[in-house]
Structure formats: C-alpha cells, structure tokens
Amino acid sequence: MYNLLRFFLRYYLFIVFISLEVLCFYLTYRSRHYNQAAYINVANSASGKAYKIFHTGVDYLYLRSVNDSLVAENAALRAKLPESRLDNKIDSVQMHDSSGRYVQHFVYVTARVIRNSVNQPANLIYLDKGQLQGINSHMGVVNSNGIVGWIINTTPNYAVVMSVLSKDFKVSAKLKKNEYFGNLHWDGINSTTATLEEIPKHVPVKIGDTIVTSGYSDLFPRNIMIGTVRDFKSKADKNFLDISVNLSTNFGNLSYVYVVKNLKRNEILTLDSLTNKND
Amino acid sequence: MINQIPVNLFRFLLLLLAQILIFSNINFSSFVNPYIFPLFILLLPFETPRWLLMLIGFFAGLALDVFLGSTGMHAAACLLIGYLRPFLINIITPKGTEFEISPNVYAQGLTWFVIYLGIGMLLYLTFYFLMEAATFYNFLLLLVKIILSVIASVVFMLIFLFLFSSRQKRRYV
Numbered sequence: 001m002y003n004l005l006r007f008f009l010r011y012y013l014f015i016v017f018i019s020l021e022v023l024c025f026y027l028t029y030r031s032r033h034y035n036q037a038a039y040i041n042v043a044n045s046a047s048g049k050a051y052k053i054f055h056t057g058v059d060y061l062y063l064r065s066v067n068d069s070l071v072a073e074n075a076a077l078r079a080k081l082p083e084s085r086l087d088n089k090i091d092s093v094q095m096h097d098s099s100g101r102y103v104q105h106f107v108y109v110t111a112r113v114i115r116n117s118v119n120q121p122a123n124l125i126y127l128d129k130g131q132l133q134g135i136n137s138h139m140g141v142v143n144s145n146g147i148v149g150w151i152i153n154t155t156p157n158y159a160v161v162m163s164v165l166s167k168d169f170k171v172s173a174k175l176k177k178n179e180y181f182g183n184l185h186w187d188g189i190n191s192t193t194a195t196l197e198e199i200p201k202h203v204p205v206k207i208g209d210t211i212v213t214s215g216y217s218d219l220f221p222r223n224i225m226i227g228t229v230r231d232f233k234s235k236a237d238k239n240f241l242d243i244s245v246n247l248s249t250n251f252g253n254l255s256y257v258y259v260v261k262n263l264k265r266n267e268i269l270t271l272d273s274l275t276n277k278n279d
Numbered sequence: 280m281i282n283q284i285p286v287n288l289f290r291f292l293l294l295l296l297a298q299i300l301i302f303s304n305i306n307f308s309s310f311v312n313p314y315i316f317p318l319f320i321l322l323l324p325f326e327t328p329r330w331l332l333m334l335i336g337f338f339a340g341l342a343l344d345v346f347l348g349s350t351g352m353h354a355a356a357c358l359l360i361g362y363l364r365p366f367l368i369n370i371i372t373p374k375g376t377e378f379e380i381s382p383n384v385y386a387q388g389l390t391w392f393v394i395y396l397g398i399g400m401l402l403y404l405t406f407y408f409l410m411e412a413a414t415f416y417n418f419l420l421l422l423v424k425i426i427l428s429v430i431a432s433v434v435f436m437l438i439f440l441f442l443f444s445s446r447q448k449r450r451y452v
Contacts, residue, residue: 021359024352050346
C-alpha cells in the first residue's frame, strides 16, 4: 500500500512537470507568431524600461547628447536625398501640376537601440521610440551603413525590430550595377553573412559587387546599402545562383538607427487590396 | 540555521541581473552563449521539495524570459532541471555523504561541483537550444554550440561560486 502511494506521488509530480512543460511550449509557440503577441507587449514595456535605465549609464561612453544632435541632423538630410522623394512629375502630354515636381515619400525617425543580440536564431532589436513618436509595425529600419530590419511590434514608447539576422526576415534586393533583383535572407549562422537568391545564372556577378534594396517592398526606399558579394556558386541542378553576401551593417555595435516611414504606404496597400479583389 | 529564503532571493536577483545585463550581452560568438542563471536552481537547498523545485524553476525561468524576449523557453529549461535535480544529485553523490543545507563548493568539493554543473547545464542548454532551434536542422553546429556554451557557463558559474560562497562551512577531512 505504501509503495502504491509512493508510486502515485511520483506519478503526480510527473503530471505536474509535463503540464507545465506543455504550458511553456504553448507560450513559446504563441510568442513566435508575432501578430497575436498581446502578452509580449506587456513584457516588452517592463523589460524595455529596465534596459533603458541600464543603457543610460552605458551611453555616457558614447557621448549621447552630441550623437543625438548629429543623428537628428542626419535624418533631416536623409529626408532630402533623392531616394526619399517620389517623382511627382506628370507626363508632358498631361496637364501641368502646380504643386511642384517632388513630394516627400519617406521620412526618417531616429531611435536609440536599447537591446540587441546577434546570437539567436531570431534576433530582435529594441528601440526607445514607439507609437507616440509615430512608429508602427511594418516600417523599415536602417542605419548609416545599411539595412537593419523592420518593426514588428510597438508599445506607446518602445518598438521591437526583427533584425536582418532572423530566420523570418526577407527583403527584396538587387545588384546595383545591373538591377537584377532577388530575395535576401540571413544564412542563420554568421552575423555578417546573408544569402541572396533568385538571381538567374546568366547574370554576370563578381565578388565585391554591391547589393542594395530594390525599393519593391514598401518598407525600404530603393538603393539602401545591404552589402557586397562575398562568394557565389552556380549549381548544375538549379536555375539560380547561390550568392553569399557580406552585410554592410555591423549588428554587433548598433547604437542609433533610423526608422523609415513610408508616407505612401497606405496608397500602395489600397492598390494591393483593389488588385486582389479583382482577381 | 540561517533562513534560506533571503539568501536565495538575493542570489536570484544577482544572477538575473548578471545574466540579462552582462552574459546575454556578451555576443562573443554565436557559438558561445554562457548562461549562469540556472545556477540559482542548482543551488537551492537540498531539502527543497520536488514540487517546489519545479514551481520555482518555472517562475524563475519565466522571469528570465520576460527580459530576454524568449517567452517560455527558459521557463521550460529551468523547469526541466528543477525536475531532474533530485535524480542528478542522487546519481552523482556517493552513498553516506553528509549534506550541508545547500550545495556548497567548499563542502561538496570542486570535482563534485564540476560534474553537477556540467551535467545540469548540458541538460539545460541541450533542451534550450533544441527549443530555440526548432526549425534549424544543422545538428553538428548545434552540438558545437551546446558543448562550447556548457563549458563557458560552467566556468563562469565556478567563478561566481568562488566569489560568493561562504567559506565558513568548509570541512577539513
């Protein structure tokens, strides 16, 4: 009888163990699906605050106030670059447009990185700006060296970026010299390397060629630096090249980034939905 | 007997801070990810009932998850070593050994501790990295990552132990 009781006691512990593990798996599974991450929002607010406090100390080394003014200036300058403009000129056969040739297409919001990692299978970057500063999901993030990722989640004062170094990250990229485009994603191993796919075999590629954003996605302006060709392979059983890309952004020491706001995004989304409706 | 609750609570906070502010920020290489937080569970008093070990493991892991953004994964791994700890201690401790209140590096000896932490962390990190990598299937790289991370974790844990263990309990045999 005593043995039987002991057996049940053990069994009971095992049941508790298994059910808690199932709960953990469920939480993990849920947090991997970013769209329904109500729970993660609460957690990020709390941890965001903690990291921010920690970083105020660390930032002294980077002379924060000087940097702040410099990046604000840079953001203003970037907004004036040709890539940030949408060509508003109408064909000569059309009427003249009195509002001028260019309107603003992209604006940049500076943000400070308060948490970052490079060694996870899905690396996330936390920023110290959020909805109150006009940052929302599905905005691109770049820094002075190249692309960084896109916003997947925001709270009133913080935002989370899915870094290029994430297995779910994909961006449309092209070879700068001949405009052939393909899909770029992280190779999953090295924090400095990504893979460019879907470039046809006949395209001449050289080691060192520059890869930039194509501008086909609504997240990034065109011609934002991504990296350079490190190596490429042409396999007999494939129609496309395997190109390995050296990322130009150094993800190990990110401190300031620019969030790209596409002012015309809603228009493109409307167009998309109209097109899909007609299908 | 010193009350174990404040001691363990302090150790929990210290290890949590060390983990999120220092060890998870090292980014030394994607193959070396030292985790010293599980030391908290491995150092709980020997007499802790198993249900309590599991609950503490679960909630402590969840606390770490909140800060590392890895919802549920550390909780699962901490729960696992909380559950397996009594078996592990039984297996590696010679029969007839007298126990202190908590595992102590001066009482149990360095060899015992290296084995204890090594096996504990091997279980923890194997489980954790497998969960994390759910969609990757490069097992060789995963294996290298686990082994290097276990070694780094154990080394840092030993440094922590020698810094913070009380020497008074030392036994001269």
